[in-house]
Amino acid sequence: MLEIRDLHVRFGQAHILQGVSLSVGARPMAIVGRNGMGKTTLCQAVMGLVAVREGEIALEGAALNGLPPFRIARRGIALVPQGRRTFPSLTVDEHLRLVARRGARWSPERVYETFPRLAERRRNGGTELSGGEQQMLAIARALLMDPKLVIMDEPSEGLAPVIVDHLITVLRGLSAEGMGLLLIEQNLRVATEVAEEVAIMVTGRIAARMPARELAENPELQRRYLGVATGGH
Amino acid sequence: MSAGMDLAATIVLNGLTLAALYFIVASGFSLIFGLMRVVNMAHGAMYLVAGYVGYAVFEPLYDRDVWYAWYVGVAAGVAFAAVFGAFVQVVLLGWMQGQELRQALVTIGLSIIVADQLLAIYGGTPRQFFAPDAIFGSTQVPGVGGYPTFRLVQIGIALAVGIGLWLLLNRTKLGMMIRAGVDDRQMLGACGVNVPLVGVAVFALGSALAGLGGVVGATAQPLAMGADGRFLLISLVVVIVGGMGSVTGTALGAVLIGLAEQIGQALFPTYSVILTFVIMVAVLALRPQGILGRA
Numbered sequence: 001m002l003e004i005r006d007l008h009v010r011f012g013q014a015h016i017l018q019g020v021s022l023s024v025g026a027r028p029m030a031i032v033g034r035n036g037m038g039k040t041t042l043c044q045a046v047m048g049l050v051a052v053r054e055g056e057i058a059l060e061g062a063a064l065n066g067l068p069p070f071r072i073a074r075r076g077i078a079l080v081p082q083g084r085r086t087f088p089s090l091t092v093d094e095h096l097r098l099v100a101r102r103g104a105r106w107s108p109e110r111v112y113e114t115f116p117r118l119a120e121r122r123r124n125g126g127t128e129l130s131g132g133e134q135q136m137l138a139i140a141r142a143l144l145m146d147p148k149l150v151i152m153d154e155p156s157e158g159l160a161p162v163i164v165d166h167l168i169t170v171l172r173g174l175s176a177e178g179m180g181l182l183l184i185e186q187n188l189r190v191a192t193e194v195a196e197e198v199a200i201m202v203t204g205r206i207a208a209r210m211p212a213r214e215l216a217e218n219p220e221l222q223r224r225y226l227g228v229a230t231g232g233h
Numbered sequence: 234m235s236a237g238m239d240l241a242a243t244i245v246l247n248g249l250t251l252a253a254l255y256f257i258v259a260s261g262f263s264l265i266f267g268l269m270r271v272v273n274m275a276h277g278a279m280y281l282v283a284g285y286v287g288y289a290v291f292e293p294l295y296d297r298d299v300w301y302a303w304y305v306g307v308a309a310g311v312a313f314a315a316v317f318g319a320f321v322q323v324v325l326l327g328w329m330q331g332q333e334l335r336q337a338l339v340t341i342g343l344s345i346i347v348a349d350q351l352l353a354i355y356g357g358t359p360r361q362f363f364a365p366d367a368i369f370g371s372t373q374v375p376g377v378g379g380y381p382t383f384r385l386v387q388i389g390i391a392l393a394v395g396i397g398l399w400l401l402l403n404r405t406k407l408g409m410m411i412r413a414g415v416d417d418r419q420m421l422g423a424c425g426v427n428v429p430l431v432g433v434a435v436f437a438l439g440s441a442l443a444g445l446g447g448v449v450g451a452t453a454q455p456l457a458m459g460a461d462g463r464f465l466l467i468s469l470v471v472v473i474v475g476g477m478g479s480v481t482g483t484a485l486g487a488v489l490i491g492l493a494e495q496i497g498q499a500l501f502p503t504y505s506v507i508l509t510f511v512i513m514v515a516v517l518a519l520r521p522q523g524i525l526g527r528a
Contacts, residue, residue, distance in 0.1 A: 047423050049419055049423065073424060073425035078423075085417055087417060089413065089416050090413055090416075094409050098424065099425060
């Protein structure tokens with residue numbers, strides 16, 4: 001579905017992405033890696049939020065390079081950004097109406113059925129919500145755009161464990177429905193429970209790619225690439 | 234009622250009518266800054282150009298004694314300013330988004346060119362619209378006596394602008410986009426919204442408000458060269474005092490500055506100009522984001 005070939009991104013002297021190649025199919029995929037490896041920059045490059053000098057990004061065969069973010073969004077990629085970035089000046093309901101499209105698989109009504117907490121908070125502002133509620137709102141905002149692929153950057157960051165469990169259930173449900181998922185995660189449990197395949201990013205490159213189960217069950221691999229001793233948590 | 238009370242009431246009413254004009258102009262300035270982060274130094278030029286273009290349309294109709302001459306003049310001035318504003322955003326400022334210094338310099342240059350072109354085309358004679366009979370003449374105001382009707386209409390126009398802007402921002406989809414864009418432009422784009430196009434709409438709207446101010450202002454008092462600089466300065470002061478990007482803040486700033494000018498002129502005419510800046514300095518010292526501005 002999403003095809004990334006030899007992607008380079010530089011910020012001044014810093015060479016952040018050093019030739020990323022990755023293809024994301026219909027099965028949910030996660031990218032894991034330590035801090036500062038370029039995972040967030042990769043999300044932003046795909047979405048058109050940072051300038052790409054070299055390399056190609058294509059969705060279902062059509063090139064996305066150089067398109068402004070709103071065109072990329074309309075082609076069918078939705079971003080759930082790191083830190084949620086919900087709009088402080090908009091209520092929950094306004095967030096949904098802003099992006100709602102006629103004839104889309106998701107409508108504000110369906111969002112409220114799926115996330116009852118958001119229905120209770122529909123008149124509240126985007127920053128009057130708890131972290132978990134903001135995350136649900138950011139996900140709902142992405143779903144209403146009727147995307148082919150949702151890119152989520154650290155969705156479990158800062159959430160309580162019970163909310164993380166809920167998040168995993170939601171993401172698995174979306175994936176089962178046929179929504180493409182590219183998940184950036186530091187939380188290995190979320191990554192391996194949601195995704196079927198995992199790519200590991202090290203200093204601006206994809207260093208390895210493997211079935212999620214293999215990484216979950218192999219502490220040696222985890223130690224080598226992620227510097228963690230155990231999966232889970 | 235004593236003569237002193239009458240005078241005080243007149244001064245307050247004068248302050249409010251002036252505030253109404255300031256609000257109309259400054260709300261456009263604030264709107265553009267809020268979404269685009271552009272300090273539009275050509276905002277005063279929009280005021281001036283709308284006044285002159287509106288007058289050029291108004292005059293021949295008025296000479297033929299057409300009753301709707303003024304309304305057509307207003308519409309022409311406002312429409313011209315809106316199209317001009319959209320043009321400026323598309324052709325000049327759009328491609329230097331985020332480069333604030335460059336945008337400020339370009340708009341300063343533009344305002345100089347506009348003022349000189351107006352001088353070349355229309356000459357330096359002041360212009361003044363004649364309001365239609367329905368809103369001309371004087372009206373009895375309790376506690377004040379006879380008061381120019383058009384100045385009261387001016388307050389009505391400002392209220393309509395304020396309510397209209399509030400409804401636009403809070404009750405329409407474009408308003409949602411503008412507020413979301415003020416919060417996080419980049420994320421708004423990632424939500425599939427054509428942010429540059431919203432920017433053009435906002436620029437057109439903000440300039441149209443400057444234009445409306447130009448025509449209304451040129452009906453209340455003669456329009457002459459130099460009005461562009463004055464109204465740019467007033468817009469800056471009003472939004473600095475009230476808070477950038479807030480409609481209510483702009484209204485509050487306009488009322489404060491309008492009242493201060495009129496009260497100052499009545500009590501200590503020589504130093505009245507200073508009062509405006511004293512208010513601005515005090516606000517900057519105590520609350521740099523403006524009275525109702527967000528930090």
